[in-house]
Amino acid sequence: MSMLPLSSRESARRRLLDALRREGPLARVEIGQHLGMSPATVSELTASLIDEGILMAEDSADQSPGLMRGRPKTRLYFAETLGSVVGVWTGFNRIELRLVDSAGRTRASRHVERRLRNLEAEELMDVLAQTIATFAEESGARDVKAVGLACQGYVDTRDGIVAWSPVLGTRDLPLASGLSQRLGKPVLMENDASAMAFAIAQRNADLRSGRTACLMVGDGVGLGFLIQGELYRGARFGGSEFGHVRLRRSGPQCRCGGRGCIEAYLADYALHRDAQLIDHRPAPTLLLPSEEAMSDIVGQARAGDPALLNLFHAAGEVLGDAVGILIQTLEPDHIVICGPGTRAMDLLRPSFESALESQTIPELRALATIHVVESSMDLLTEGVVMQALRDLDLDLARLKAA
Numbered sequence: 001m002s003m004l005p006l007s008s009r010e011s012a013r014r015r016l017l018d019a020l021r022r023e024g025p026l027a028r029v030e031i032g033q034h035l036g037m038s039p040a041t042v043s044e045l046t047a048s049l050i051d052e053g054i055l056m057a058e059d060s061a062d063q064s065p066g067l068m069r070g071r072p073k074t075r076l077y078f079a080e081t082l083g084s085v086v087g088v089w090t091g092f093n094r095i096e097l098r099l100v101d102s103a104g105r106t107r108a109s110r111h112v113e114r115r116l117r118n119l120e121a122e123e124l125m126d127v128l129a130q131t132i133a134t135f136a137e138e139s140g141a142r143d144v145k146a147v148g149l150a151c152q153g154y155v156d157t158r159d160g161i162v163a164w165s166p167v168l169g170t171r172d173l174p175l176a177s178g179l180s181q182r183l184g185k186p187v188l189m190e191n192d193a194s195a196m197a198f199a200i201a202q203r204n205a206d207l208r209s210g211r212t213a214c215l216m217v218g219d220g221v222g223l224g225f226l227i228q229g230e231l232y233r234g235a236r237f238g239g240s241e242f243g244h245v246r247l248r249r250s251g252p253q254c255r256c257g258g259r260g261c262i263e264a265y266l267a268d269y270a271l272h273r274d275a276q277l278i279d280h281r282p283a284p285t286l287l288l289p290s291e292e293a294m295s296d297i298v299g300q301a302r303a304g305d306p307a308l309l310n311l312f313h314a315a316g317e318v319l320g321d322a323v324g325i326l327i328q329t330l331e332p333d334h335i336v337i338c339g340p341g342t343r344a345m346d347l348l349r350p351s352f353e354s355a356l357e358s359q360t361i362p363e364l365r366a367l368a369t370i371h372v373v374e375s376s377m378d379l380l381t382e383g384v385v386m387q388a389l390r391d392l393d394l395d396l397a398r399l400k401a402a
Helices: 008-023 028-035 039-051 121-138 175-183 192-203 268-278 291-302 306-330 340-359 378-401
Strands: 055-059 074-078 084-091 094-101 106-113 144-151 154-156 161-164 187-191 211-217 221-227 334-339 369-374
Touching (some): 008 039, 039 055, 094 378, 161 175, 192 378, 291 306, 306 334, 334 340, 340 369
Parallel strands (some): 084 144, 211 334, 334 369
Antiparallel strands (some): 055 074, 094 106
């Protein structure tokens, strides 16, 4: 899939197709209203997309004869022949899969429990490729055009390499090329926090304007940063490893090997580990607790368990420190706190707000709007398939132009 810079025309095409995937079939005048484009620009772009076979036109039957003058609006929608995309997320010994059509509509999804962490590189890629192929076949998809893959850890999106991941046991893994060879299809890779940030922004127009920092809290802590709705890329086309910013040198152990990282206080495994120690139980043998286990801890805290309330109070302070760092280093217009960790936001909020107020320059704090978005891991596959569909759109256009 292409990583070439977008021209202004390609950017406008992308915005138009994004709008159709978000909103469903739209008439040309509605597209112009959504995107602030002139009728001439919309007409030129849609004519090209229809000619390329990406869009189709359909006469709407929502007007009764005699009620309005003029022709009925002609709505545009994605052609059925474009094929589909499989989205994949690799977590700790689990795989989430989603099949979507060209319009971004989910056709099938599946959760697979599979041990991944102890697999060597070749076996890992064999397992993932077989899981994806089996899912596609059993879902009845014979026209899969591409695969979008979201991974925890540091992901080089340009070269398709997982440099490091806490849930995979091998480093510098050429995962995109390895899967592409096995599946015979292009593979796009993304950091999972960036994928969630992109999906959330697609659902909220305000977050596609200015600078938006999405702090995902759950299995770990990740950051996706968007500028005008597009993901920020670093020198190796990766995202941010904000969860591994060290707050305290002598702090708790983190999965990265260091101590005192932000996620070592906030991630599910950290809270679960500390809750076990509070109850004087044996240290947990699983690296990541289940949703049921986390819900149990949250429930006990809400019921008034003083030790667990103190645990969430301390975590809320760290969350406030983390958001304060984001505000004072990036000056975002919006900060989104998302991910499964928001299940306990009511417990975190008092100390979070107190720490944020005391540790952040007031004039900078006033610039950022903070949103809490309750979100499931489904957003990870949603975000990565939407990006894969975007690249597929561009590839089809460039193939047509060649």
